[in-house]
Amino acid sequence: MKIDIILAGVGGQGILSIAATIGLAALKNDLYLKQAEVHGMSQRGGDVQSNLRLSDKPIHSDLIALGQADLIISVEPMEALRYLPYLAKDGWVITNDQPFKNIPNYPEMEDVLAELNKISQKIIINADQIARDLESPRSANMVILGAASPFLNMDYDSLEDAIRRQFGSKGEEVVDVNINAIRAGREFALKNK
């Protein structure tokens, strides 16, 4: 088993929380893991990505090669497009459709969606709306993780288990909010894939 994931977003959107959950689940499944992160200047509202690699064999490179990513998981639609050169021919793109506009020349949303729709295998989800419907607007990232979960090649229960361990110290309520979010995202993906 080997899976290469590019997580994408804008500095401050918290893509590393998604990586942390997948990472916890991977460790429980005794997988090898490498996760390259962006720290530093770009975190000030610039484009950021993380290369997350899981495998049952030792992993060498911290970086994913061009055309090799099985998944692009993005919390922002234009940022999903930025990493298309990394997507494998049979890869999937899972992305939020809610733009984060902190540049004056952000493209027209319909152009962004048109580009996303050209991708053959994708889940485009309004994670912000789903999170708001669950009355937990801050769990949008978990909704996106849920939408990516059918493609992770990993036992789904181990993800919920990871969330329990990750948020356990913050109380039952926080755990439930995040579990509900990941379930809602997963349900959406299973229906729309």
Next chain:
Amino acid sequence: MQKLLLLGDEAIAQAAIDAGISGVYAYPGTPSTEITEYIQKSKVAKERNIKSTWSANEKTALEGALGMSYAGKRALACMKHVGLNVAADPFMNMAITGVNGGLVILVADDPSMHSSQDEQDSRYYGKFALMPTFEPSNQQEAYDIIRFAFEYSEKYEIPVLVRVTTRLAHSRSGVQLAPIRDENENSMPKNLRQFILLPANARVQYNKLIEKQTSFEKEAEESSFNQFIEGEDKSMGIVACGIGYNYLLENFPNGCPYPILKISQYPTPRHMVEKLYNSVDKIIVIEDGYPFVEEQIRGVLDNGKEVLGRLDGTLPRTGELNPDHVARAFGIDFYEGAPVPEIVKPRPPAMCVGCSHIDSYNALNEVMEKYGDGRVFSDIGCYTLGALPPFNAINSCVDMGASITMAKGAADAGLVPAVAVIGDSTFTHSGMTSLLDAINDNSPITVLILDNSTAGMTGGQTSSAFGKIEQICLGLGVDPEHLHVIRPLKKFHAENVEIIAKEVEYNGLSVIIPTRECIQTLNRRMRQRFKDKENKSK
């Protein structure tokens, strides 16, 4: 023993704790910052009372580490590559004094300049100072090397340089820990004259350093971190340094047909290189950073076997290495992915909404309009982002502290008025001496010290300047009539413009200190306070 999922930086920090350090001395700088932060948060480090407060700059950090080593204890010093320029004086000379307690200098290079002004390769410094140098290929090796480096340092009474690059520093992987060692007890150096680099002593010490080189070379030849891996196909031999080794293995998942020399310990193991060189038709060198080993193998004359690498374009001359570059170097065919759609726009970093620097620049820009472009010298920090639109407010960013001295030099040349803009942490890092030069000449410049009470760019570390800037300026001799503390807020805009305008017009030295906390650290503090309150009420 425990296996942890750690960033390269965290593995280094954990290794230093486990190696029995009594102090870490550092100034923040991407990609090295997380090392010290990890030690600051570590429970074991707290129990052991390991010294971990931020130093004012890299030079003071390295000197602090040397002092701790003098007194017999182990110390780690950390910095980013350009920080070693600042610390170069103690760095060069501590190779000559030698050490008592183990001393390791960790320098994180930033090829591709993700967050830096240049991509200098610290291995040259190691060679320059005649210091043993290590370059781990992965997180586990980073852990193992740091532990080993402290033993090495004490065995040969020599400071040891460990060099990593951004990718290793900021990538996470499983790391197997080894048992923690005791700290050293205090002890005096065996030779109480070794640290007195008067010429007569310095010559003796320098000769000792030269004599040690033979041992360092032998250590590198026999090191388990350097490996010779046989290969069937002798048409080519590969030298892979540090993280370059990973990119190589990534491209040969079913084993590499060519012989490989993996290098993670310097001085360059000459005999291993010779063995490879003599057994193959040509050599390719894969290294992240400058063509350091490649140049050594080519030699000045470069008239031996063919050597491929960064100098001949087999690999890019500049920038960070990656698996794609290495694949192309070997002519390996791979699917290069779909292009980035044209509509995708760059998203450069920017100052945060609510950042105090924005209000400072709005006021400064209004004042400078009548003088025209090109008069504002700046420095390194979040406020450097004032170079970007819509502000276009600054004209220089060279090295920490340079804003004030460059403004002074420009004013000396007749560019009057000239303005310097510097952050609080940068001011105490290297700006105070610059200001002194300007004060002593009563240079006609206006210095804005943007005090957001933190080192913002690197993530909000405690600033050595905290609560002290006004006093420092007065102490250095700034005329109190021309020293102002202002509040960079929209509602004070008109007032601030007036003060800045008056001082820019004044034909002498003035200092203005716009003071308001960084919005990021403020938010963090508020969240923490909220959490603490919640916990209390539980």
